[in-house]
Amino acid sequence: MTKYSAMHETFSIERKIRASASRVFAAWANPQAKRQWFACHDEWVSLDYNLDFRVGGEERNRVADSNGVLHAYQARYLDIVPEARIIYAYDMKLGEIRISASLATVTFEAAPSGATMLFTEQVVFLDGYKDGGSRRQGTEILVDRIQAFVEREGNIAH
Template identity: 25%
Template sequence: MTSPAPIQVRVTHRFKASAERVFDAWLDPEKARQWLFTTRATPLVRAEIDARVGGIFRLSDLRDGEEVEHTGKYLELDRPRRLVFTFGVPKYSPDYDRVTVDIVALDSGCEVTLTHEMSPNAEQYRDGAQKEWARLLGNFDALLGGDSRFVPHG
């Protein structure tokens, strides 16, 4: 019996920063704490990144006085072209998704295509995930000096 296909969310964003700079910033805990899985209402209070295949990351935000952990394991790190990692928020679900970040160098900057694969029963989260990744990549771009408006958190 064939398993149902995962729900896929795909977001593409062009950065003025180089592919190397974008790749490295994904794995830098100080940069990640400023943009990844964070909002003004939910600042990151912890950012731990073990940037190697098999290494894990733990990023925790604060919601109503309680830490909520976003965690995963790096499956592939191919600098500066590709990152693949699992992603989950154990407080809300035991499931782990798969996120692939493909980075293509351009004459001026780079283009990132992020593909988030969720479980087949996650259809109701598709639109929200797409909007959230687009927002996060916009903040990431601004952090790196692009044109998007960046509002620092924390």
């Protein structure tokens, strides 16, 4: 008999970024730009990536880790306000097993020396999956990577 469970967690990560809110937003919106920073582990192999950045659009990212295990991310964009807010829902799978479902909100505000980006995620871990803080840790890596990307890159087209 399968035991079903749902463990909830919410976390937020804020960064002061030395780039305009427009440039930070563009790094999320532009498929070529996002593909450059949207990875937690450089040694993992990209199998498939697609970004349709619009309300109702989807994003897919499938990678194989160093042991060959498939990690699949699939998102749907629910709300986009240019240079202000992005809201999307996504799920994660290991192999064919769905391990989590999330609602993520990213906000952008102009700041004196650039922009403030706030990432908030409400995640539910499914059916006994023990995250042990790795989702927050992976998201911290992504936030660090987008910050480094926009601070070193010039203009990014939307």
